[in-house]
Amino acid sequence: MVRAPFIDKNGLKKGAWSEEEDQKLRSYVQRYGHWNWRELPRFAGLKRCGKSCRLRWMNYLRPELKHGNFTEEEDAKIMNLHQELGNRWSTIAARLPGRTDNEIKNHWHSNLKKRLIKQNGTSDEGNDYSTATCQSEGSHNSEGEAESVLIIDTPPNMILESSSFSPATSSRTSELSSLSPDSGSGSISSSNMGVIEDVCRPLPCPADQSSSGDFWSEPFVADNIYNQDGYDPTSMARVGFGLPLPLACDLYFDDYADHLLDFYQLQMQEWP
DNA sequence: AACGCGGGCAACCGCTTTTTC
């Protein structure tokens, strides 16, 4: 089904993900969000490239994802959207809650394309989708909904609705809105930023913690500190513990410094 | 039972776009 795991020349693991790796990535992203995919695997204790982590999270681990067969409604919607948008899988996926671009793409190639060919008696590969896209701009889609074709700029409400830690898992658009200093209730002043930076500074840099047994170099799992007594990973992600500072600035600033201090103190107690 | 083949899907690759400095 998937490629066998192997180590590439850079020492990075490739191929199929193990359950342990999934757990590490899931736990890390749920707690800290994906503040930097390139750096994330190092902090999460994974020997993977950031791209691979991002893909795994986006296509498989996100909690709001559906897994399983496509429904008839979904099939119909994909067919319609593909007719309208062509191979813009991510755009199509944004309009199918719980489905990923990769999943839709695979489903298209393995099922729907053939079905379409069967129906039409010919391939649709020659369709001029760019034309279709242009024609649909500012008009109505096949379901009669008034909308612009520029749906890339529409935050996929599926994520915002279904994910309790949406700032960390949402689309770029929603991230932008959430990260904007002047957006919504989470706005903070530059002086507050200074406070946060001061609070954050003592956090150990992973590069400085190369000795064994420290917090950062240990494989990351849903750690025992917060799992013991009703730790709610979503609330932790919300206040943005740890590194994803911009996410923390998004919301709940009042709580942030206090929680971060608590967190930091707990971590200090854990160290030898 | 053994083998071959095609389907399905997770993951990779390389290019493009966006963001940051």
Place this chain on the structure above:
DNA sequence: GGAAAAAGCGGTTGCCCGCGT
């Protein structure tokens, strides 16, 4: 405004599994 870095996207690949012979 330009360069570099990061993120995103779509095409492609690799391989397991089920089915037919």
